[in-house]
Amino acid sequence: MPATRREMRIMISTGHLGTAPSGAESFLAAIDTMPDYLVADGGSSDPGPVYLGSNSVLGQFVEEELELFLVESRKRGIPLIIGSAGDSGSNHGVDETVRQLRAIAERDRIPRFRIGWFYSEVPGEAVAARIAGGERLPGLGGFPDLTAEEALRASRIVAVAGVEPFMQLLDAGCDVIVGGRCGDVCFTAAPCIRAGFPVALAYHMGKMIECASLVAEPFMGKEAIIGTITDEDIRITPYHPGQRVTVASAAGHSMYERETPYFEHALGGVLDMRACRYEEMDARSTRISGARFIPDDPLTVKLEGARKVGERYMGIVGIRDPHVIRNLDAAIAWCRSAVARQFGTTEHELHVHVFGRNGVLGDLEPYSGPPPHEVCLVIEGLAATDRLAHKLTDFAVRMFFLARIPGSKGSSGLAATTKETMRSSPGFVWNVNHTMRIGDPMELFPVHVGEAGV
Amino acid sequence: MPKLHELAKTIRSKNAGVNQITFDVIFPDAASYARVRDGGALSSKAVAALFRIPPERITDHVTFDLANAIKFTILRAKPSGSPGDWDILGCQAYGPLVDLDVP
Numbered sequence: 185m186p187a188t189r190r191e192m193r194i195m196i197s198t199g200h201l202g203t204a205p206s207g208a209e210s211f212l213a214a215i216d217t218m219p220d221y222l223v224a225d226g227g228s229s230d231p232g233p234v235y236l237g238s239n240s241v242l243g244q245f246v247e248e249e250l251e252l253f254l255v256e257s258r259k260r261g262i263p264l265i266i267g268s269a270g271d272s273g274s275n276h277g278v279d280e281t282v283r284q285l286r287a288i289a290e291r292d293r294i295p296r297f298r299i300g301w302f303y304s305e306v307p308g309e310a311v312a313a314r315i316a317g318g319e320r321l322p323g324l325g326g327f328p329d330l331t332a333e334e335a336l337r338a339s340r341i342v343a344v345a346g347v348e349p350f351m352q353l354l355d356a357g358c359d360v361i362v363g364g365r366c367g368d369v370c371f372t373a374a375p376c377i378r379a380g381f382p383v384a385l386a387y388h389m390g391k392m393i394e395c396a397s398l399v400a401e402p403f404m405g406k407e408a409i410i411g412t413i414t415d416e417d418i419r420i421t422p423y424h425p426g427q428r429v430t431v432a433s434a435a436g437h438s439m440y441e442r443e444t445p446y447f448e449h450a451l452g453g454v455l456d457m458r459a460c461r462y463e464e465m466d467a468r469s470t471r472i473s474g475a476r477f478i479p480d481d482p483l484t485v486k487l488e489g490a491r492k493v494g495e496r497y498m499g500i501v502g503i504r505d506p507h508v509i510r511n512l513d514a515a516i517a518w519c520r521s522a523v524a525r526q527f528g529t530t531e532h533e534l535h536v537h538v539f540g541r542n543g544v545l546g547d548l549e550p551y552s553g554p555p556p557h558e559v560c561l562v563i564e565g566l567a568a569t570d571r572l573a574h575k576l577t578d579f580a581v582r583m584f585f586l587a588r589i590p591g592s593k594g595s596s597g598l599a600a601t602t603k604e605t606m607r608s609s610p611g612f613v614w615n616v617n618h619t620m621r622i623g624d625p626m627e628l629f630p631v632h633v634g635e636a637g638v
Numbered sequence: 639m640p641k642l643h644e645l646a647k648t649i650r651s652k653n654a655g656v657n658q659i660t661f662d663v664i665f666p667d668a669a670s671y672a673r674v675r676d677g678g679a680l681s682s683k684a685v686a687a688l689f690r691i692p693p694e695r696i697t698d699h700v701t702f703d704l705a706n707a708i709k710f711t712i713l714r715a716k717p718s719g720s721p722g723d724w725d726i727l728g729c730q731a732y733g734p735l736v737d738l739d740v741p
Contacts, residue, residue, distance in 0.1 A: 230653050232719020232726040325657035326697070326713045432664070435705035436648065439662050443654045443698045443711045462704065488656075493721050535722035544725055547715050548689045550734045566721050611721040614656040 192379055194372050195219035197408040199395030201226040202243020207407045214408035214423035215256050222257045222264045223371045227271035236272035237339045237490030237612035251288045258294045265361045265371045273342050273365025275305045281362045289637040296637040300353035302629045304342040304364030311335040321618040330618045338489035338616050346451030348625040350374035356633050367450040368394040381413045384477035387455045389418040391448050399437040400427040417473040429470045431462040453479040482621050489616025494566035497577035499605035501561040501584045508598050509555055511589050519583040532576050535564040566611045578605045642738040645670040651732035656718050659728035660711040671706035679740045680708045
């Protein structure tokens with residue numbers, strides 16, 4: 185037990201870089217207290233497979249947030265750590281984030297600093313070779329074991345890193361770190377574990393602050409939070425004056441976005457929160473203790489991969505004729521049969537989302553009463569090429585306009601349509617959601633160090 | 639008979655991984671929590687019936703006394719963000735719970 189109580193403070197203001205700007209007032213109020221590290225979550229698998237598959241970025245405010253973080257952290261000499269860069273943590277996402285940070289540093293004349301980054305991509309061929317060699321890669325969340333063929337069909341696969349690549353880059357003296365895909369708890373846990381704080385508390389603090397102000401109440405996104413770790417506990421404090429972290433909000437957040445409130449997996453082991461104690465310590469902070477960490481033996485790493493389905497267009501159809509609404513299934517069947525006749529020999533997908541019936545929930549919709557006085561159909565069409573997806577989707581939209589419904593009194597078009605079907609993101613599916621054994625937590629995550637600034 | 643939204647302070651759903659949606663219903667006090675927990679309105683069986691899914695699609699169901707919360711997780715029909723999936727974050731799946739009658 186140390187003679188004096190030591191602590192480390194970690195600040196975060198965004199649970200997803202760039203989706204909206206961080207609240208400037210709480211950000212400055214928090215960073216002015218001189219936390220030991222500023223961290224940010226650059227992405228997640230949450231927004232679907234498109235971002236990993238196509239190397240695209242969801243957030244429209246990435247540049248603004250990176251500038252705020254870099255300028256304010258370098259001004260105070262506070263290290264900055266970003267995890268899962270570029271939404272998916274792909275190599276492109278990491279490179280692009282490093283490039284943006286370098287450009288900001290030049291533009292804002294930030295004095296020279298050391299920047300480190302690591303990659304998380306794993307070639308599909310490497311994964312397929314291990315399966316071909318007899319290794320079993322079990323699926324998560326209901327996925328069957330991965331096959332070599334499926335691994336090879338992925339456009340891109342990333343492995344989810346633990347704390348080790350961040351710790352290695354901190355050891356290398358980096359002031360700014362850009363991580364590839366990593367566990368959401370790891371960019372916070374890494375500096376705490378490196379400084380010798382209890383591993384379980386470090387991961388638990390990572391979990392409590394990963395979504396920034398979502399751990400506090402009332403509900404506010406993008407406001408600053410500081411987590412403080414000691415040898416005995418963690419404390420979570422909000423910096424927006426209207427927010428508090430309470431036992432209820434902290435315990436409630438421990439359930440957020442995971443299957444159970446009691447366990448959290450990361451590369452290296454499982455955080456066990458069954459015996460946690462929560463206690464409000466002042467008008468705005470909550471103290472948490474009691475987490476345990478169960479190391480994995482052997483080590484397993486999570487893999488995420490996206491496979492392309494095709495190019496995608498969407499069209500919007502509005503229907504007001506009560507007779508057509510009463511015979512909506514017949515109208516959809518007419519559209520589908522016409523599409524099958526026209527495009528049957530070409531590989532394609534056609535999805536008809538019926539808003540007013542089950543457009544949001546699909547098969548989970550319990551409501552089965554009469555539809556409202558108007559319904560909206562969104563037609564989603566996919567095919568191998570942009571031209572074909574456009575043609576297919578536009579044709580499907582027209583087929584509602586030209587629907588043949590017995591008894592219909594309308595003879596000038598049975599659907600109101602938009603001017604043009606719209607190009608959407610390409611369609612991808614998650615096809616890799618599996619775990620793989622590894623011998624060393626660094627083996628899939630090469631690190632690099634460079635200089636930036638002026 | 640009150641509706642769930644009259645008793646709960648939070649009713650939400652969100653992805654838990656790429657192939658599951660998890661639901662959190664959090665109550666402001668132990669009494670309303672216990673009423674719903676013990677009354678069965680959100681039991682595995684009731685939830686399966688509400689969403690018309692086989693019980694095997696419910697992969698987890700816990701009552702979390704510390705947070706006055708009931709939490710359950712279901713398997714998606716297909717992974718999040720696949721073509722044809724509208725709610726990529728699973729964040730509107732809680733809709734049918736809001737006006738649920740609580741015995």
